[in-house]
Amino acid sequence: MDRQTDNHSDIEADVQALLQGQLDPERAYAVADYLANRPERAAEVLADARNTEGLRLALSTPSDPPPAELLSEARQLQDRLWRRRVMKRIAPVAAAVVLFAGGWAAHVALQALEEAGGHPLVETALDAQAALDLRHWMVSQPESTVLDTSEIVGALGIELPRLPDGWIVRDVQVVSSPERPGVAIALDTPELGRILLFAIARDKNDGEAPPTAFEYEGRSVALFTNRHSAYVLVDNSGNPEQISNGASQLLNHLN
Amino acid sequence: MGTDDLDIVGQLEPLRRYARVLTRNAEAADDLVQSAFLRAHERRATFRDGADVRVWLMSILHNIFIDERRSGLTTAARERAWTDLQPGFVAPSGEMAVRLSELRNAFLALSQEQREALHLVAVEGLSVAEAAEILRVPAGTVMSRVGRARAALRDFEEKSGADGKVRSFRLVGGRDGQADR
Numbered sequence: 288m289d290r291q292t293d294n295h296s297d298i299e300a301d302v303q304a305l306l307q308g309q310l311d312p313e314r315a316y317a318v319a320d321y322l323a324n325r326p327e328r329a330a331e332v333l334a335d336a337r338n339t340e341g342l343r344l345a346l347s348t349p350s351d352p353p354p355a356e357l358l359s360e361a362r363q364l365q366d367r368l369w370r371r372r373v374m375k376r377i378a379p380v381a382a383a384v385v386l387f388a389g390g391w392a393a394h395v396a397l398q399a400l401e402e403a404g405g406h407p408l409v410e411t412a413l414d415a416q417a418a419l420d421l422r423h424w425m426v427s428q429p430e431s432t433v434l435d436t437s438e439i440v441g442a443l444g445i446e447l448p449r450l451p452d453g454w455i456v457r458d459v460q461v462v463s464s465p466e467r468p469g470v471a472i473a474l475d476t477p478e479l480g481r482i483l484l485f486a487i488a489r490d491k492n493d494g495e496a497p498p499t500a501f502e503y504e505g506r507s508v509a510l511f512t513n514r515h516s517a518y519v520l521v522d523n524s525g526n527p528e529q530i531s532n533g534a535s536q537l538l539n540h541l542n
Numbered sequence: 543m544g545t546d547d548l549d550i551v552g553q554l555e556p557l558r559r560y561a562r563v564l565t566r567n568a569e570a571a572d573d574l575v576q577s578a579f580l581r582a583h584e585r586r587a588t589f590r591d592g593a594d595v596r597v598w599l600m601s602i603l604h605n606i607f608i609d610e611r612r613s614g615l616t617t618a619a620r621e622r623a624w625t626d627l628q629p630g631f632v633a634p635s636g637e638m639a640v641r642l643s644e645l646r647n648a649f650l651a652l653s654q655e656q657r658e659a660l661h662l663v664a665v666e667g668l669s670v671a672e673a674a675e676i677l678r679v680p681a682g683t684v685m686s687r688v689g690r691a692r693a694a695l696r697d698f699e700e701k702s703g704a705d706g707k708v709r710s711f712r713l714v715g716g717r718d719g720q721a722d723r
Contacts, residue, residue, distance in 0.1 A: 334699060335664075337699075339665065345634050346563065356576065368550070
C-alpha cells in the first residue's frame, strides 16, 4: 500500500472527501480514476468506509440518558458563554453604587463582592436573563406572556408587585437557581425599554438589605427585598439612577 | 447573532461518546465530562468568541483524561480490565449486531492514541486540523495515527468473516487475505 500511495499523498488526502461528496466534479473524477486503477487500494478505502459506518452505528448512542447534573452543567455553561458574548458588546462602565429612595443607609460593599467573584443573586438573575434571551431566539421555545401572580405565590412563595402602568409582560419563566427556583420576567417599559425582573423567595432569617443600584458587568442592576422575596432588576443599557427609578416604582407597589 | 454555535447541551452526546471511547467505562466517562464542564466553566474567559465550542470542550476533556492518567487516577488495573466493565454503548441490533459488536471491541482495543484519532476524524467527522488541536499533536501525527488505526481494523475484519469465525491465518508479508475477495 505504501508503495502505491507514497507518490500520491495529495490524491490520498482527498479520498475521504470523495466519499463524502465534497469534491468538485473535476477533482472527484481524478480521485475516482486513481482508485479505479488501483483495485486493492479501492477495496481498502471501501473497507475503511464500512468500518467507519460500523463504528458510527456501534458507538452511536450512550446506553443511558445524560444524568441531570450533566444537563444542568451544560445549560449553565451555555448560558454563561452566551452572556459573556452579549456583554462583550457592551462597553464596561466603571462600577457606581447608587442607593435609591433617598434615606437608605449606605451599605453593601458591592465592589468587594465583585472582586470576590460576583454577587450570587445578580449572577443568578443574569443567568436567567441569558436563558430568556435564548428562548427569544428559539422558534421552538415560545414566550409565555401570562403573569399569574397568585400561582407564582402559591408554587414558589414569591410575592410579585403589581406592575406600573404601561409595563408589558413579554415572557415569564420559572428558572432554576443554586438554591431554589425563581421567576424571571422580561418586561417592556415606557422609560427603560426592555428590562428583566428576577424574583426569588428568600430565607426568613436573612436581614432586610437596603435597595441598591449599581453597574454590574456593563449592565445596570437594582437589588431590593420585601418580606420573603428578593428582587433583581436588570437593564442592559441605561444607568443605575434610571433602573433605581423602576425599582422604586415596583417597591411602592409592594408596600 | 445566532446561538447555535454555543449549543453545549447539543454537544452532550458527542462529549459522552468521546469520554466513553477514552475511558471505556460509562461511569468514569460521565465523571470525565463533568470535570470537563467544571474546567470549561473556570476557563470560560479563554474561549474565543467564534471558536468551535465542540473542539474547545473536547480539547479540555482530552487534557483532563491525560492528566488523570499521568497522575495514576486511571489505574493500570482498570485499563487492563476494561472488557469486564461496561463501556456504556447500546448493544447493536439487527443482522449485523455480532459483527458490529466485534468491530467495536476491536476499536476499543486499539491504543489510546490511535483510538481517539480515529474516533475524532472518522466517527465524529472532525477535520484533521481540529483533531490536531484537540490532541495537541501535529496534523501529520493525527493522519498517521488514523492511518494505522484504519489498517488495524482492516486487518481485524480481514481475519474474521461475516459469520464471526476466523477465516485463516494471515502469513506475515503474504497476500492470502486478498485471495478471498
